[in-house]
Amino acid sequence: MIDRDRLLDVAEKCVGENGAISLTFGSLAAAAGLSKGTVQTIFVTRDNLLEALLTRWMDREKVRFEDEKAGVDTAEAHVLAHLKTTEQEDVEIGRTVLTMLAAIAENGRTSHVMKDWYQDRLRDLEADTPDARRQRIAYLAAEGAFLVRNVIGLKIEKDRWEEIFRDLRDLARSWPVID
Template sequence: MARPRTIDRDHLLTAAEAVVTGQGAAALSFASVAAEAGLSKASVQSAFGSRAALIDALIGRWMQHEADRFEAALEGAESPEARLSAHLRCTYDELHNGRGQRVATLLAILASEGQSSASVRRWYQERMGDLSAQSPEEKRRRTAFLAAEGAYFLRCIVGLEADPAIWAEIFAALDRP
């Protein structure tokens, strides 16, 4: 008797990212992921159960990957300035390595479908706290954090094009005390 084949969720998530990146958010379905992964639609459905669960898994995978990158960028430092600098480096890298558009699209799907955004809010709170600031330095860090997020969304969601040197200049200026 043949052993049942195990479905590789990571492979399916990679296929789902390829669908979103190549065909747009509206094309994300069990059928499109199955076609991209070379599996049956039933296999994808059995792995995730619903489109919402698939989207949650995509966001969760990105958030874990981003948390790992952030920890590596921190290099053991925990000061507020080090946290901001690590966030800026990670955000800048995200803009220039091809993942930014994919993640922005996934976040847009999440928001447009009325999905719970609790995990995204939690991600931001872990990254930068509640955004309260008392000292001038805390206020500068808050402004730099929000400016980086604004630049990210303008580039990835709005599609604002600029010379890579301009993006580098913007992020370098945000990272200055």
């Protein structure tokens, strides 16, 4: 019996070393010491393989996110937890995830896993108060910073990255109403 998780471990290593574009059933089979047919039987399509890798990353990230929220379920806690986990995301992991998304999109598809993830994080982009609007702006700015760093490859030094996210956390925090 083939261990699907072990095969995903090998696939993660392949993507990390050579990028998602190089991940094929043949390359994964060779790295895992299996036949190409065996790998294809498990995942059926390359998109399914990439989706499985994305799901695995998102499951790990969701644990980090929930730990950061520490059981608090307010809109502010939600966005602050997202900002913290985005700030702490490893550059290479971020690039790998985005490369996998690009590989799926290459076939004209969108990852339903990522759509669901964003839907949960963005909470329908509702913002009917000034605090909610600032939180939405902070969230979207964090995503923009993540993309600029990981897709464009703009080098952002650690101190600057932390400063950006401090500013975003300050923006996202609810401000006291003064009468």
